[in-house]
Amino acid sequence: MANEELIYRITRAVYGRLGTGADERTVEGLVTDIYHAIEPAVAPRGSIQGGANPRERAARAEGSAERLIVSVFGVDHPGIVAAVAQILAAGQCSIIDINQTVVQGKFAMVIVADISLSRESAAALKDRFREEGERLGVRIYAQREDLFNAMHRI
Numbered sequence: 001m002a003n004e005e006l007i008y009r010i011t012r013a014v015y016g017r018l019g020t021g022a023d024e025r026t027v028e029g030l031v032t033d034i035y036h037a038i039e040p041a042v043a044p045r046g047s048i049q050g051g052a053n054p055r056e057r058a059a060r061a062e063g064s065a066e067r068l069i070v071s072v073f074g075v076d077h078p079g080i081v082a083a084v085a086q087i088l089a090a091g092q093c094s095i096i097d098i099n100q101t102v103v104q105g106k107f108a109m110v111i112v113a114d115i116s117l118s119r120e121s122a123a124a125l126k127d128r129f130r131e132e133g134e135r136l137g138v139r140i141y142a143q144r145e146d147l148f149n150a151m152h153r154i
Contacts, residue, residue, distance in 0.1 A: 007150035010034050028147055066116035067096065067145035068125065074138025076107035083136055087128050088113050091120045107138065112145070 014030050015022060072084060081100060088095060093113045100109035115122060126142040133140035143151075 006038075007031060007035055007146055011147075011151050024151075028143060028151070031147060031151070032144075065122075065144050065146050066114060068093070068111075068113045068115050068122055069143050069145055069148045070109075070111040070113060070129065071141045072100075072107065072109040072111075072133070072138055074107055074133075074136070076102045076105050077137075080107055080136055080138060081109065083132050084109070084111065084129070084140065087125065087132060091115070091118045091125055091128075093118050093125070 010031050011027065014027050014034075018027065070084060070088075072080060074080070085095065088111070093115045094117075095111055096114050097112040098109070100107070102108075115125065118125065120128075122142070122144050129140040129142045
């Protein structure tokens with residue numbers, strides 16, 4: 001079973017127990033903990049991340065635990081992009097893709113970041129984004145790409 005499918009099933013089970021009104025951060029934490037607990041038992045034997053052929057690596061990259069999806073929403077003002085980029089740079093993360101727009105004074109941005117070389121965990125980066133969002137007066141959400149993909153299939 002593919003990792004994304006397993007994460008999807010775990011997410012559905014957690015929402016089934018907690019209800020659809022469950023706090024997304026709580027659900028993500030539970031899904032992550034459960035997945036990490038069972039991952040050694042479900043990982044293909046002898047699998048090496050870098051040893052797969054290019055097509056297999058590309059398929060894994062679509063839902064990678066080494067990528068972070070960062071979404072930012074709020075009223076536009078100078079410094080939002082710089083602040084988010086600074087957190088990524090300080091954590092040794094690379095921006096893979098970025099899209100931002102301003103519509104009638106409302107700011108929206110989505111970043112896909114490579115966190116594979118980061119000195120910080122995804123959870124630590126998420127906390128830094130949340131704190132910075134409060135300081136800037138915007139909402140900043142960050143989630144591992146594999147969890148994001150699985151959770152948004154529901």
